[in-house]
Amino acid sequence: AHYLKRIERFDGTLNSYITVTADQALERAEAADKARAAGKAGLLTGIPLALKDIFCTQGVKTTCGSKMLDNFIAPYDATVVERLSAAGTVSLGKTNMDEFAMGSSNENSHYGAVKNPWDLSAVPGGSSGGSAAAVAADLAPAALGTDTGGSIRQPAAFCGITGLKPTYGRVSRFGIIAYASSLDQAGPMARSAEDCAHLMNVISGHDGRDSTSVTRGVPDYTETLGAPLSGLKIGLPKEYFGDGLTTEVEQAVREAIKVYESLGATVREVSLPHTHYAIPAYYVIAPAEASSNLSRYDGVRFGHRCDDPSDLFDLYTRSRAEGFGDEVKRRILIGTHTLSEGFFDAYYKKAQQVRRLIRQDFLDAFEEVDVLMGPASPTPAFDLGAKKDPVSMYLQDIYTIAVNLAGIPGISIPAGLAANRPVGLQILGTHFAEAKLLNVAHQFQ
Numbered sequence: 001a002h003y004l005k006r007i008e009r010f011d012g013t014l015n016s017y018i019t020v021t022a023d024q025a026l027e028r029a030e031a032a033d034k035a036r037a038a039g040k041a042g043l044l045t046g047i048p049l050a051l052k053d054i055f056c057t058q059g060v061k062t063t064c065g066s067k068m069l070d071n072f073i074a075p076y077d078a079t080v081v082e083r084l085s086a087a088g089t090v091s092l093g094k095t096n097m098d099e100f101a102m103g104s105s106n107e108n109s110h111y112g113a114v115k116n117p118w119d120l121s122a123v124p125g126g127s128s129g130g131s132a133a134a135v136a137a138d139l140a141p142a143a144l145g146t147d148t149g150g151s152i153r154q155p156a157a158f159c160g161i162t163g164l165k166p167t168y169g170r171v172s173r174f175g176i177i178a179y180a181s182s183l184d185q186a187g188p189m190a191r192s193a194e195d196c197a198h199l200m201n202v203i204s205g206h207d208g209r210d211s212t213s214v215t216r217g218v219p220d221y222t223e224t225l226g227a228p229l230s231g232l233k234i235g236l237p238k239e240y241f242g243d244g245l246t247t248e249v250e251q252a253v254r255e256a257i258k259v260y261e262s263l264g265a266t267v268r269e270v271s272l273p274h275t276h277y278a279i280p281a282y283y284v285i286a287p288a289e290a291s292s293n294l295s296r297y298d299g300v301r302f303g304h305r306c307d308d309p310s311d312l313f314d315l316y317t318r319s320r321a322e323g324f325g326d327e328v329k330r331r332i333l334i335g336t337h338t339l340s341e342g343f344f345d346a347y348y349k350k351a352q353q354v355r356r357l358i359r360q361d362f363l364d365a366f367e368e369v370d371v372l373m374g375p376a377s378p379t380p381a382f383d384l385g386a387k388k389d390p391v392s393m394y395l396q397d398i399y400t401i402a403v404n405l406a407g408i409p410g411i412s413i414p415a416g417l418a419a420n421r422p423v424g425l426q427i428l429g430t431h432f433a434e435a436k437l438l439n440v441a442h443q444f445q
């Protein structure tokens with residue numbers, strides 16, 4: 001009730017939720033109270049959560065930020081949603097996002113931009129901007145987001161909260177509307193690393209319904225939060241402190257790294273030499289996969305359908321023309337082009353080869369150091385409407401995107417302010433190092 005009241009009071013301004021499931025939340029909260037009274041409550045029983053509107057929720061509208069799915073009521077729950085409900089959490093509703101998770105500012109949503117609670121003239125970041133803003137404004141104690149190229153870490157950085165992108169395969173993608181299937185991963189966004197650890201304990205683990213989810217066991221992520229950091233080897237990728245990084249962000253990040261030195265960690269420079277290929281490789285691979293994933297929205301089986309189609313072709317083309325926004329159409333065009341005969345080898349195949357080199361950069365670095373640290377984003381949150389040119393928006397992803405290409409985990413934690421807007425310190429680890437990342441993040445707080 002506390003959070004629902006706050007949503008009613010502040011979300012008219014912030015626009016962080018697309019759908020608020022107030023009645024359902026109150027009902028579940030009551031059930032949680034009963035379970036608690038009966039001595040049957042688990043750690044998360046009755047804890048409210050916000051879910052990015054990319055997670056299918058049975059009986060509840062699931063739009064993915066698109067007009068295409070404005071009328072879509074999911075017939076089943078995503079695995080992560082199912083697991084969180086089984087753990088007793090209470091969903092408050094579905095949060096705003098860039099359409100089909102394509103964007104870095106949340107301005108590509110069919111449901112309007114989200115405002116950054118720290119400064120209403122700034123974007124909250126994207127594509128999980130609604131989840132980040134809702135947690136930052138205390139319209140939910142924690143949320144789930146997804147990260148295909150930075151969409152958990154960058155909005156967490158812009159809104160001054162903690163967000164973890166797990167290793168590819170750690171968390172099931174079943175029931176999460178697909179953007180780029182080889183990159184998509186769900187993760188927690190919360191006020192602390194400890195809260196993220198509790199959520200990770202619930203959402204991680206193998207799922208027979210996602211063939212890319214791994215069978216590897218899940219540790220208790222809360223157990224190692226308190227481990228001391230003396231002797232921790234931190235690498236600073238020199239490519240993450242170069243051109244385009246604003247001075248204030250660099251200062252805040254370097255100050256944060258000093259805190260780790262004071263805790264007994266050692267710091268050295270490392271190199272990820274293929275970093276400058278990450279954006280071009282990602283913006284070939286992600287649109288290619290998206291163009292394939294989004295072919296299912298044809299106006300026939302579900303989603304938006306145009307009025308009075310004259311024939312099948314008219315039905316397909318008009319439904320898609322009306323249902324998708326500009327950025328989504330741009331990506332479908334790019335992806336269809338790069339996958340077409342005669343271009344496939346030059347673009348998609350080449351990008352996959354580059355992807356392998358980028359992954360190897362990280363593996364080489366982790367031979368020498370335990371974690372990498374750097375900024376989550378080259379700038380603090382920018383102003384709403386400031387980045388009209390799509391390429392300038394894509395360049396925002398410079399520090400987050402390579403991580404998804406490599407499949408490794410990354411976390412962004414609040415590390416001070418630049419020009420009165422939050423700065424995120426990004427910490428990266430090798431595959432399945434989530435417990436280490438949460439430990440390192442927790443020691444800062």
Ligand code: GLN
Nearest residue numbers: 101102103148149150151
């Ligand atoms: N900004 C990137 C994109 O637009 C990443 C988005 C994401 O992680 N979902 O594709």
